[in-house]
Amino acid sequence: MDVNERFYFIFNKTERVKRTMNDVKIMIGVPILTPYLPVEFWLSYDKMIKPENTILNPVLGTLVDTARNNIVEDALEQDCTHILFLDSDMTMDKDMINRLIEHDKDIVSSFHIRRLPPHYPNVFYKFKEEYRHIHQDCAKGLIEVDSVGFGGILIKTEIFKKLKYPYFKFLFKDNKKLFGEDLLFCKNAKEAGYKIFVDCDLECGHLFLKEYKKQDWIEYERKERNGE
Numbered sequence: 001m002d003v004n005e006r007f008y009f010i011f012n013k014t015e016r017v018k019r020t021m022n023d024v025k026i027m028i029g030v031p032i033l034t035p036y037l038p039v040e041f042w043l044s045y046d047k048m049i050k051p052e053n054t055i056l057n058p059v060l061g062t063l064v065d066t067a068r069n070n071i072v073e074d075a076l077e078q079d080c081t082h083i084l085f086l087d088s089d090m091t092m093d094k095d096m097i098n099r100l101i102e103h104d105k106d107i108v109s110s111f112h113i114r115r116l117p118p119h120y121p122n123v124f125y126k127f128k129e130e131y132r133h134i135h136q137d138c139a140k141g142l143i144e145v146d147s148v149g150f151g152g153i154l155i156k157t158e159i160f161k162k163l164k165y166p167y168f169k170f171l172f173k174d175n176k177k178l179f180g181e182d183l184l185f186c187k188n189a190k191e192a193g194y195k196i197f198v199d200c201d202l203e204c205g206h207l208f209l210k211e212y213k214k215q216d217w218i219e220y221e222r223k224e225r226n227g228e
Helices: 003-022 039-047 064-077 096-103 157-162 181-191 214-226
Strands: 026-032 055-060 082-086 107-111 123-127 130-133 142-145 152-156 171-173 176-179 196-203 205-207
Touching: 026 064, 039 205, 055 064, 064 082, 064 157, 064 181, 082 096, 096 107, 096 152, 096 196, 123 142, 152 157, 176 181, 181 196
Parallel strands: 026 055, 026 082, 107 196
Antiparallel strands: 082 152, 107 152, 123 130, 142 196, 171 176
C-alpha cells in the first residue's frame, strides 16, 4: 500500500466513523453504590470522545441490578440507540466509544480483568455448564464469547425490546448467588439468539489499590506457573 492509498484508507475510515457517530444517541449508564467515586474514573471519562447528544445517567444508591434496569428504561424512553454501561471503578480509553461503535455489534465489550486476585479477565467461554475465563492466547482482537463483565460494554437498545423484564437480576439458589446480574443477562441474551463480542485490544483499567490491566493478568499467571 503506497502513501496515497494509505491516506485514502485512513481518510475514508475516519469519515465512516464520523458518520456513524452522528447517527447514534448513546446513554452512558453508571451504577454507583456509594457517593464517592475515584478521581481516575472521572478524569478518563472527561477525556473520552463522545457524540454530541450523549446522555450521562449515573444512578446512585441502589442495587446494581436495579440500577441497570432503571438505566435501560431511561434509555428506551429517550429513544437512545445504544447504552454504554460503565462501572465507576474503571478507567477508559479516550476512543472507547468510537471503537465499540465501529464494530457495529448488538453487544460488544471492552477488555478488563478482575481487580482482586486472581486477576483473571472478566471474559468467559461456557464449557458444559461452567463459565471459564479465556486464555491469554485468545485475548487478541475482536472475539465472540459467552459472557463478559459489565465494566465497559456497549449494547444496542433495540435488543431490550425483545428480552423479558427485568433485564438484570441476581439468581440465587439455597441463599447462594449462582449468577451475577451481568452473567445472567449474557446467558439470557445468548438464549435469545444474540452474540456477544469483546475487543481484547480495547482495554479498561480496573481500580483498587492501583489500576489493574492486562499485564497484571499476564504477570499473575506467570507467578502461578513458577510457584512464586
